[in-house]
Amino acid sequence: MLDAPQSKLHDLETIARSGGTLRRITARIPTYLTDLRENPAWLPMFLLARTMPFRRAHWLTAKRVRSAATGPSMFGGLDAKAIAAELKSAGIFAGLTLPADIHEEIARFGHETPCFGNFERRLEFRAGEHAEAERRFGRPILSGHHFERVLQCKAAVAVQRDPLLLDVARHYLGGEAKPITTRIWWSFPTKSASEADLSRASFKYHFDLDDWRMLKFFFYLSDVDADAGPHVYVKGSHNRRRMRHQLTLLVGHPAEEVLEFYGEDNAFTLTGPAGTGFVEDPFGFHMGTLAKRSPRLMMEVGFGVSKPSKRRYHGEPVIR
Template identity: 30%
Template sequence: MPSLKRFSERARTDPRHIAYDLLPVLGLPERGGVSAMIAALKPKTPDFAPSDTARGLCQALQQDGLTPVQPAIPGDVINEVVDYFKATPCHDPFRPQVGTFGWDTPPADEINMGYYTAEETLRAPHMLDLMNRPEVLQVMELRLGCKPVVDNIGAFWSYPQRHTAKGVQRFHRDYDCVQNIKVFYYLTEVDDDAGPHMFVRGSHHDRILETGKAQTDAAITEAFGADRITAITGPAGSWFLEDVYGFHKGQLPVNKPRLLLAIQYNLYASPHCPKAPLMDNPGGYDPYINRIFLR
């Protein structure tokens, strides 16, 4: 939580910061009640009839905060998406002075990750379909209690042979919304040497280490036990859903780069999404679910 002065300044700059900054203080017990009240006022899908698969994934989210890894999306889709990102220059938002660089040629060893902007991610082949997969949207509506809003999208490379974890490579909670779920797509194969995503099962139910700050591996292990820390591996194109209030991080890759796509579904817009839509809706995509990114 920022100081009162900083809180006021951020709220005046962008009202979306109000909920974002309050959530670490609001606390877990209130989180569920607040999200239910917000969801009650939001649109629902008429005659909503989720599949058994969607119900199973939602149950896993509620219980563990994480679903099992799901079967890979088609290889031709993955190939086109990966080719697009390899042809698009990356950047490091924490080192803007280095400019853009090729996906496999980061200009400095201290660059752990090469990022793509939200607009670059949005314009990737098949991206609108990946954002609007029916089974994913069904899970989101079941979990959130209303139609979701696609709030935050991004893709980035994680580079091997780095010695210090930075940013999202440290255990943290996401405070973007009182209730938000992400789908993670492995766009490259991820094994134990390629920086698997790590999640602490059940930590979305627990306020332990509720500080709003990143935590060390040792602190997480002491608080939750090593047996609850799960490393998620899978082939290129595999995906899983996660309640990102639970502690999570991307492990440092050992000897293979990793390309990850993350799509977030919220009850409302967070400070991490664009203030105005980035492109026209080509048709066929729910205007409410996609309203942050599509006109």
């Protein structure tokens, strides 16, 4: 049997990818309609915030910061203005460290409190029972989210309320910035994940489009090396966007397509011991890599400028 010409193979791949794209868009239509009914302002954000001209216009509406957040910070004397300046340039700042007692308490919570596998509440188990849970439920489990239970952890709430985070968010996003998400989740190594599992788990470059302007703080609660699912961010990609990435409804794109345009040298892989933290503009391309040998426990605190949606993207609680 003769091999198909390379152009023919490329055409088949394009058709297959288009079919998957259509299926994913169709599956999300009920969710999009719910968001629209709840908040009509969601639709212009969803359609226009992915385009650079409209996005830059919205940034011009940011309110001035009138005063800094007050109170002592667990992060010491870091300068919020300097962090915001680096964010505006690179899209990411990687100089945060949680105090040992804080990240140890949150990690203890993560180990002792049952999580929900693959965003499904019926898949409930403790992190140490992951292998047994895969056997019991008869399916690969790549993630385990603690959903609203995160608010039961006093140390996690203390991180969310730390004045430095709000100060950085306001200097970067504008005076109207407020916390909108807090979540803790596990990423588990598994040997039986299918391509569909990996696609749903966002193990490819994507950007977040939950608001016109957003900022997310991330903290490793376990040691993360190259085999523990490190986070990757493409520096500078928050400030420019390829036209095809502005005109598609999908936010995820193949690695070769992203790196060819934004530069392989700008792909920044974040590793470090438990307590390592960083903050990024999630409109820049990023991804969580697959945990290969050891699980990764991580925390996120997100800030935005619009009314938070009742729908939680990862099951996290609504922050008021």
